[in-house]
Amino acid sequence: MGISQTRFVLQNDKKFEKVPFKLINNLIIIPVEINDVSLSFILDTGVSKPIVFSFLHEQDTLQIYNSEAFFLRGLGEGESYEASKSTNNIFKVGNAISLNQDMYAIHDANLNFTSQLGVPVHGIIGFDLFKDFIVEINYSSKHLKLHDPKYYKYKNCKKCETINLEFYNNKPYLNAEVSVNDTKIPVKLLIDSGGSDALWLFEDDDLGLYEGERYFDDFLGKGLSGSVYGKRAKIHKLHLKSFTLKAVNVAYPDSLTVAIAKRFKDRNGSVSGQVLKRFNMVVDYRGARLTLKKNKFFKDDFNYNKSGIEIEHRGELMIKEDVTYSLNALSNRDVNDEARLTPTYKYLIKPAFVIVELRAGSPAAEAGLLKGDVVLQVNKKDTYKFKLQEVVRLFYEKEGDEVTVLVDRNGSVREYRFRLRSPLK
Incomplete structure (x- = not known):
């Protein structure tokens, strides 16, 4: 390199x-x-x-x-x-x-x-x-x-694993193994900390890399050249030397995406943020090695969005909030006197959360929600009071939980109810 x-x-x-x-x-x-x-x-x-x-x-x-x-x-x-x-x-x-x-x-x-x-x-x-x-x-x-590499000294770490890195076009790759359909398969994966998924694999029938019977079609995310679609499933295990992650989410991107991504012909996919965050790591490009140690996220379950909704921050909302002022604060009245309250209002500009993708056949789609709907409330809570990721997290909760969504559709406010359901049949 x-x-x-x-x-x-x-x-x-x-x-x-x-x-x-x-x-x-x-x-x-x-x-x-x-x-x-x-x-x-x-x-x-x-x-x-x-x-x-x-x-x-x-x-x-x-x-x-x-x-x-x-x-x-x-x-x-x-x-x-x-x-x-x-x-x-x-x-x-x-x-x-x-x-x-x-x-x-x-x-x-x-x-x-x-x-x-x-x-x-x-x-x-x-x-x-x-x-x-x-x-x-x-x-x-x-x-x-x-x-600074001149001063860094590796510590003896019995709970760590060190994996050799390979480079192609200045991008790091590692060798791992996946258990798919009861078969253990060696794979070469791009280390992609800029991806939020767990694992992408490129379908290859000869190697046994395919989605099996339990999968669903989905929007996988946005790359530099637009939206990426494909299939989502789970694999039984991902092995990074002695570290084994179970029931790991996996995406199989469509053939066009694979053709672009596979400029390095030996590449079988990518390992990304949802896996990487389960380790504290030392990344050493000069020494061509990656050192991993389990952290508090290691045993977290791999979950899928059970609503079918993908939302983004698109534009702003004008929010009218009640504000009540006590005139006691402005007078010399005795603190024991009954306060006289005058209602007033203030207007705030807050982010608008819009449905940008809606999985076909999902609970949200079946309930009648549409792309372009502005999500005003989830479970009676105003979305503008929360961060985007806090709202998204509600769609990953326990299967069977009821969700109520209030939306603005072209100026008409509507309420929809559905129950969270795993997309994997």
Whole structure:
């Protein structure tokens, strides 16, 4: 694996830098400063160069330098994205700095991870951090440590497993085994911390990689080039050396997506955030190894959305809230006197959560909900009072639980009821 001239270094001869992160929908979101502008980026082991989403007109603010037109293509059904390749940018992640950083700026407003995650996301960064540091990722306490390789010393860890890494186009791969349809199959998987699913496998009848009888068709997510669809199922086990995860969610993306993704012909799929978060890990690109240790998430069940609803933050709602003021606060009346209360109101701008995907045959679809409905309440609770992921979590609760959803459909407010049901028949 070649190391480019552009590199991050720790300032003031520090041996490591500790960086807090947010864990949203199994994705790591870290603070990144570009040309003195503070932003939030997804940490993605599967991306080679930093990508900035400049749909919010950050170009002037960021002072994107020395740009030239480019086209980028990723997973999905759409066309390539027009982008600007920019050089000589100053990147900072905590105390780590790169003074001559290349990046791509994408100008399409449709590429917006902020709406999917409910928190600001301005870009993606990966290889350029991992190549210069030994990166310790603590999913339990939600922080990174960027270690200067010159000073890092591995500790003796009897409860850890170390897996050798392979690289193709600056992307890391590991060897694992999956138990599918009672057969143990060796697989080569891309390590994709920028994916929120557990496991993607590419269908291969010769290897025995296929969904079996229990599966459902579903929207798998959005790649750089549009929506990705495929089949979801479960595999019996995923083996990462001595660590074994059971009843693991697996997605089998459609053939078009596989054709794009399989530029590395030996690749059988990806292991992503829903699996990775179950370990605290040390990622060492220079030493080509990954060290894993179980954490508090290891035994969590792998669950599917039992409603069929996918929601995103799309636009805003105007909310009218009652506010009551006590005139006692404005007078010299005795505190024992009865307070005189005057009702007033205030108006707030809050995020609107919109149904963007609806699985055919799901409980929500059968109840009559539609794509485009604005979700106002779930189980009598106003959605605007919660974060997007807190609302989404309600659709993963126990099978059989009743859910009441109040929506606005083109100005008409309607209520729907359904019971959560596993999509796996």
